[in-house]
Amino acid sequence: MSLDKNEVKIPELVMGVRNLAALKACRENADAVYFSVDRLSLRSRAQEISTENLADFVEEIHNNGMNGYLAVNSVIYPDNLNELDEVLECAASANVDAIIAWDPATIIKAADKDLRVHISTQANVSNQVTAEFYRSLGASRVVLARELSLAQIKEISEDTEIELEVFVHGAMCQAISGRCYLSAYLLGKSGNCGECSQPCRWEWSLHSDNGAIVDIEGKYLMSAKDLCMIEHIPELVDAGVDAFKVEGRLRNPGYTATISEYYRNALDLFKEGKYEKSKVTPLKERMALEYNRGFSTGFYFGYPGPDSLAYDFDMNASPVKREAVGVVTNYYPKKAAAAVKLLEQGLETGDTIIIEGNTTYLEQEVDSILHEGEKVDSIERGNEIGLAVDDVVRKNDRVFRINKDIARQ
Structure with a gap:
């Protein structure tokens, strides 16, 4: 029109x-x-x-x-x-x-x-x-x-x-x-x-x-x-x-x-x-x-x-890779924080993460990591940590890290 x-x-x-x-x-x-x-x-x-x-x-x-x-x-x-x-x-x-x-x-x-x-x-x-x-x-x-x-x-x-x-x-x-x-x-x-x-x-x-x-x-x-x-x-x-x-x-x-x-x-x-x-x-x-x-x-x-035509593209291609990190084990709405079990990878402050589930999508930077009551700059897999989150997340939501070398600025 x-x-x-x-x-x-x-x-x-x-x-x-x-x-x-x-x-x-x-x-x-x-x-x-x-x-x-x-x-x-x-x-x-x-x-x-x-x-x-x-x-x-x-x-x-x-x-x-x-x-x-x-x-x-x-x-x-x-x-x-x-x-x-x-x-x-x-x-x-x-x-x-x-x-x-x-x-x-x-x-x-x-x-x-x-x-x-x-x-x-x-x-x-x-x-x-x-x-x-x-x-x-x-x-x-x-x-x-x-x-x-x-x-x-x-x-x-x-x-x-x-x-x-x-x-x-x-x-x-x-x-x-x-x-x-x-x-x-x-x-x-x-x-x-x-x-x-x-x-x-x-x-x-x-x-x-x-x-x-x-x-x-x-x-x-x-x-x-x-x-x-x-x-x-x-x-x-x-x-x-x-x-x-x-x-x-x-x-x-x-x-x-x-x-x-x-x-x-x-x-x-x-x-x-x-x-x-x-x-x-x-x-x-x-x-x-x-x-x-x-x-x-x-x-x-x-x-x-x-x-x-995409002669050389294998289905879909992306330089950005999502690396599985772990899973949300609890969410604390009053503190706007989540407990996360690091099953596959560790985390560092400054990492960009995605928290995703059937009804959840959140992308944010890791500002701080809490482990056993203490703030740490990095932590290896196998630990359970606390993260401040910018929105509601849910138990069993998956946590991914965006590859830092090519994540969008």
């Missing part, structure tokens, strides 16, 4: 989350989150949110001032219809802010329950006529196909009233949105039904007609680099984009925290009129410390070439 020249709308930052810990990791920076339950989603295989705890999860989203969008974007077969009714009924009861869908059955049934609908990128919406068609069905937003250029997006935005959302960061599918059958063909696990095994990320070799192996650069012949558009926010806004979407329903909370923080920083710079490439390029460099396959701009500036 195109804006008046004098009106600048800051796009909504929409983060993908897999659980409560990931939600907490981005609550300071995201405007909205999207997520799935354990049924009828393209990421159902890795979900820790279910119809049973959906209401509590959505309440936590709203308590943090964010919108919550539930993805129900798998193909719906006849034997899925009753299950679809159950999921949508739970969504309505939980007061989700929108359903992300593309199957007409889901769109119709969601509308019947007065649920707002965002059209999934699986619908491959690639022009304004299609966008207006979905608006006529009651949809309030479309997540455009990833295969569009900025020029095409701008043309669409100038000729439709529906909100436009685009992916700005994260994994790129090798196939056209909603059209991949490779996982289903090779393994019987359909990517369109939430079971993609990502064979495009495997090592492949190329053979000639006579069986000889063709010598080519790299081993991951179909693995696309990750999308990263943090250096092009003005162009996206100028194209009429209403929401920035970050892939991440399979990502750990640390990834969610980092990416949301740096995109929020970039959006704030843009809002304040201080956005410059020299200021956002360092943000991109810091994001590269999280798991990624290298970065590209996807289709935004034209059809991707050979440099958009």
Whole structure:
């Protein structure tokens, strides 16, 4: 939806989350989150949110001032219809802010329950006529196909009233949105039904007609680099984009925290009129410390070439390593402190640690270490220590140390 020249709308930052810990990791920076339950989603295989705890999860989203969008974007077969009714009924009861869908059955049934609908990128919406068609069905937003250029997006935005959302960061599918059958063909696990095994990320070799192996650069012949558009926010806004979407329903909370923080920083710079490439390029460099396959701009500036493929990246790569340290054995809220058993590694003051659990995510520096009532600067594994913590942690949460040589500054 195109804006008046004098009106600048800051796009909504929409983060993908897999659980409560990931939600907490981005609550300071995201405007909205999207997520799935354990049924009828393209990421159902890795979900820790279910119809049973959906209401509590959505309440936590709203308590943090964010919108919550539930993805129900798998193909719906006849034997899925009753299950679809159950999921949508739970969504309505939980007061989700929108359903992300593309199957007409889901769109119709969601509308019947007065649920707002965002059209999934699986619908491959690639022009304004299609966008207006979905608006006529009651949809309030479309997540455009990833295969569009900025020029095409701008043309669409100038000729439709529906909100436009685009992916700005994260994994790129090798196939056209909603059209991949490779996982289903090779393994019987359909990517369109939430079971993609990502064979495009495997090592492949190329053979000639006579069986000889063709010598080519790299081993991951179909693995696309990750999308990263943090250096092009003005162009996206100028194209009429209403929401920035970050892939991440399979990502750990640390990834969610980092990416949301740096995109929020970039959006704030843009809002304040201080956005410059020299200021956002360092943000991109810091994001590269999280798991990624290298970065590209996807289709935004034209059809991707050979440099958009991650030939030499083994699935995900990151120079930052998390080293397991131990486990939380107790939490003392009045003292804002935790007892930690050092099972795998020792600790030193100044170390950067992550404390993570099903509902916990906390990253902080170790300011002091208490052992047997005395402050120490370092301690070996096998000991139980006390640590001051910046937020609530829980018994059995895992404690990790970030590799000091390459941790972000």
